[in-house]
Amino acid sequence: MRIKIDHTKCTGCKLCEVACSLQHTEAINPWRSRIRVFIGEDFCLPVIAGPYTEAACNAKGIVMVDGMEMDGCVVCRASCPVKTAFKEPDTAIPLKCDFCGEPPDPQCVRWCEADALTIVN
Amino acid sequence: MFGWKGKILRIDLSRGNCSVEDIAPDVRTDFIGGRGMGLKVLFDEVDPLIDPLGPQNKLIFSTGPLTGTGAPAGGRFIVVSKSPLSGAIANPCCGGYFGANLKFAGYDLLIIEGKSPEPVYIFIKNDLVEIRPAGNLWGKWTTETERQIRSDMMAESDAWEINNMSIVTIGPAGENLVKFACLMADGGRAAGRSGLGAVMGSKNLKAIAATGTGEVTIADVDGFKNAVMEFLEEGRENKALEKRRMWGTWSLPGRANKTGTQAALNFQTGYSEEFTKYEDPAYIRDRIRVRDEACFGCPFACSKRSRIADPEYPGTTKGPEHESMALLGSNCGFGGLDDICRANYLCNELGMDTITAGATFSCAMELFEEGYLPEKDIGYPLKFGNTEAMFELMKKTALRRDFGNLLAEGGKAVAEKYNHPELYMGIKGMGMPAWHPQGFEVIGLQYATNNVGGCHTKATLPFYEGRKDPAHGVEWTKKDQDYIAVVDCGVLCWIIYHGPLWGEKLLSWLGVTTGIDYTEEGLSLIGERIWNLERLFNLKAGLSAKDDCLPKRITDEPRVNNQVVHLDRMLPEYYRLRGWDEKGIPTPEKLEQLGLTKEGAGVK
Numbered sequence: 001m002r003i004k005i006d007h008t009k010c011t012g013c014k015l016c017e018v019a020c021s022l023q024h025t026e027a028i029n030p031w032r033s034r035i036r037v038f039i040g041e042d043f044c045l046p047v048i049a050g051p052y053t054e055a056a057c058n059a060k061g062i063v064m065v066d067g068m069e070m071d072g073c074v075v076c077r078a079s080c081p082v083k084t085a086f087k088e089p090d091t092a093i094p095l096k097c098d099f100c101g102e103p104p105d106p107q108c109v110r111w112c113e114a115d116a117l118t119i120v121n
Numbered sequence: 122m123f124g125w126k127g128k129i130l131r132i133d134l135s136r137g138n139c140s141v142e143d144i145a146p147d148v149r150t151d152f153i154g155g156r157g158m159g160l161k162v163l164f165d166e167v168d169p170l171i172d173p174l175g176p177q178n179k180l181i182f183s184t185g186p187l188t189g190t191g192a193p194a195g196g197r198f199i200v201v202s203k204s205p206l207s208g209a210i211a212n213p214c215c216g217g218y219f220g221a222n223l224k225f226a227g228y229d230l231l232i233i234e235g236k237s238p239e240p241v242y243i244f245i246k247n248d249l250v251e252i253r254p255a256g257n258l259w260g261k262w263t264t265e266t267e268r269q270i271r272s273d274m275m276a277e278s279d280a281w282e283i284n285n286m287s288i289v290t291i292g293p294a295g296e297n298l299v300k301f302a303c304l305m306a307d308g309g310r311a312a313g314r315s316g317l318g319a320v321m322g323s324k325n326l327k328a329i330a331a332t333g334t335g336e337v338t339i340a341d342v343d344g345f346k347n348a349v350m351e352f353l354e355e356g357r358e359n360k361a362l363e364k365r366r367m368w369g370t371w372s373l374p375g376r377a378n379k380t381g382t383q384a385a386l387n388f389q390t391g392y393s394e395e396f397t398k399y400e401d402p403a404y405i406r407d408r409i410r411v412r413d414e415a416c417f418g419c420p421f422a423c424s425k426r427s428r429i430a431d432p433e434y435p436g437t438t439k440g441p442e443h444e445s446m447a448l449l450g451s452n453c454g455f456g457g458l459d460d461i462c463r464a465n466y467l468c469n470e471l472g473m474d475t476i477t478a479g480a481t482f483s484c485a486m487e488l489f490e491e492g493y494l495p496e497k498d499i500g501y502p503l504k505f506g507n508t509e510a511m512f513e514l515m516k517k518t519a520l521r522r523d524f525g526n527l528l529a530e531g532g533k534a535v536a537e538k539y540n541h542p543e544l545y546m547g548i549k550g551m552g553m554p555a556w557h558p559q560g561f562e563v564i565g566l567q568y569a570t571n572n573v574g575g576c577h578t579k580a581t582l583p584f585y586e587g588r589k590d591p592a593h594g595v596e597w598t599k600k601d602q603d604y605i606a607v608v609d610c611g612v613l614c615w616i617i618y619h620g621p622l623w624g625e626k627l628l629s630w631l632g633v634t635t636g637i638d639y640t641e642e643g644l645s646l647i648g649e650r651i652w653n654l655e656r657l658f659n660l661k662a663g664l665s666a667k668d669d670c671l672p673k674r675i676t677d678e679p680r681v682n683n684q685v686v687h688l689d690r691m692l693p694e695y696y697r698l699r700g701w702d703e704k705g706i707p708t709p710e711k712l713e714q715l716g717l718t719k720e721g722a723g724v725k
Contacts, residue, residue, distance in 0.1 A: 008412075011412070011413045011414060011415035011422035012414060012415050012422075013415035013416070013417070013418060013419050013420060013422060014191075014218075014221075014415075014417055014418065015191055015193075015418055015420060018190070018191030018418060019191075021336070022191075022339075022342060022345075022346065025336070026338075026339075026342050027336040027337065027338045027339065028189060028190055028191055028336060028337045028338075028339070029225065029334070029335065029336035029337070030225070030285070031225075031285075031334040032336070036281065038280075038281070038284050039218075039284060039307075041308060041426075041436065041437060042411050042412065042426065042428075042437055043412060044412075071280040073279065073280055073281075074280050074281065074284070082279065083279055083281065084278070084279050084281045084282045085281040089334035090334075110350070111349070111353070111420075113353055113356070113357075113420035113421075114413075114420075114422065
């Protein structure tokens with residue numbers, strides 16, 4: 001099972017961040033969410049937290065999305081020492097998507113009204 | 122405490138310092154947040170007689186208990202101040218992410234007072250608050266300002282942190298104290314009405330950037346989740362909301378025009394030939410839409426980002442919404458989509474309210490065509506539909522150059538200067554919005570009695586069940602005004618929550634979020650208290666019953682549907698229902714019932 005992201009449908013409402021932080025922390029705080037939405041001027045880009053890497057990579061560069069230049073760190077799913085996203089704000093403990101437990105029921109997908117997030121088996 | 126953060130951040134720009142204060146629990150429960158709490162602070166701290174552009178005026182950014190919770194369409198904030206355009210209370214509502222970010226930073230309210238000796242912007246990240254020089258930002262258009270602040274931060278933050286930050290800014294219009302300058306947030310959202318951009322400019326404050334890593338808590342988490350799920354499900358079934366999601370307000374210009382109730386040619390008519398093409402909203406969507414753009418926590422994403430192919434207008438902007446299309450388009454005598462987009466783009470970038478800007482230009486156009494305003498004064502043959510002259514003058518208005526210096530004072534000043542005040546289609550100085558009151562009499566009453574002036578967002582448009590019957594129009598007006606006051610306390614979105622459709626939702630959101638057992642009667646009392654306190658502020662500021670009026674064109678000249686608005690019949694009934702005397706002053710009994718006796722002392 002995985003969560004498929006169609007960024008062309010994303011409206012940037014950030015309800016996925018709300019849903020995720022509510023599920024994992026019982027409060028609303030996008031910085032404690034395992035999914036983040038990057039708001040571009042002409043498009044939005046949801047990114048789901050992947051595994052933690054202990055070192056910052058050397059491959060940091062520019063990635064093209066829809067003809068727009070994007071900071072490679074935005075598209076990257078990893079939580080790493082140099083990135084602010086996907087880390088507990090107070091303790092810097094890395095965060096990773098767990099599909100909202102067993103059985104998997106990702107809340108971000110349930111709250112996404114734009115169908116930018118869908119479950120693919 | 123749930124929902125609220127319970128804190129006020131107060132920044133004194135004169136002294137260059139800031140402080141954090143607690144919000145008293147009874148103020149929270151009695152005024153909820155947003156429009157209510159901001160009003161309470163303004164009323165307690167600001168003398169209504171001050172010069173709105175002087176250092177004694179305050180600019181209050183006010184969120185509500187629902188802001189930042191993800192309660193659908195509840196991510197907004199209100200800016201409360203005294204308006205330089207009307208001299209009355211001002212409380213424009215704005216979307217985007219700024220409200221939510223202010224909450225995550227730990228504050229319900231942000232109060233800006235005093236005046237900085239030089240241009241500055243404010244940076245807020247949790248409890249780090251800095252007043253930073255903005256010399257390099259002064260004079261820049263709004264999008265450029267935002268970009269510059271973000272790019273200046275690259276040295277200290279990473280891409281996510283910069284992206285998460287929300288920025289409210291003014292354009293050149295605000296800097297130059299244009300009376301209808303607005304605040305722009307997050308690349309295209311506007312706190313538009315009332316000219317608060319000029320108040321921000323008068324404080325030498327160019328922008329506010331806010332971000333926070335804190336949380337907003339909910340009293341009943343499971344109840345909240347269930348309520349959201351239920352709401353989303355209902356929302357999918359709801360035809361009206363489906364339309365909003367698809368078209369935003371783009372379904373309205375064609376509809377209003379078809380029924381002949383669209384502001385056209387300075388409200389001389391209600392119909393524009395060029396607008397017939399908008400009867401199919403796909404005409405607009407297919408041509409200019411880039412993407413749907415949601416505010417924080419809104420599943421409906423009604424606002425649309427747009428682009429036109431014209432190198433002089435690069436990039437994208439938000440809108441044009443219905444009101445902008447009508448006031449800047451049909452009301453100024455043109456209807457081409459690209460031209461309307463250009464006008465909307467200029468307003469957004471220069472930081473001007475599209476509605477009052479449109480009303481001001483249409484007034485100048487009529488004055489010119491009638492021969493009251495000579496071309497040598499304007500510098501252009503400002504006929505209806507002369508877009509080229511209009512766009513040039515818009516830029517000059519923002520900079521207060523040439524004739525733009527007079528236009529910057531608003532249409533009322535222009536019409537008065539040329540001895541035809543009756544030709545400005547505004548109320549309390551503020552331009553009237555798109556729906557022609559002669560299409561729906563009750564709208565006339567709503568515009569006339571609105572505490573902020575000619576504005577459509579403080580009551581419910583009379584298309585909804587029960588509201589069409591003029592016999593009950595006055596009653597509904599009072600009821601809806603009180604209800605919307607509470608919606609604005611949430612701060613929920615007027616677009617989604619007005620009308621009978623979602624009225625009952627308000628209660629459940631406030632209940633599950635704050636844990637306080639609000640009742641329907643309790644909330645309507647709060648709404649009424651807010652409406653009356655705003656009225657008291659206006660009365661103390663020198664406004665009176667004679668300001669509850671409509672342009673003569675609306676009350677005396679049947680232009681649309683062969684109908685005039687009988688304000689003289691509705692107004693006494695309205696005052697009576699409000700518990701006000703014939704001069705529109707709240708009676709002592711009413712004030713006592715609302716707990717406002719102290720506030721109302723000495724008002725006459």
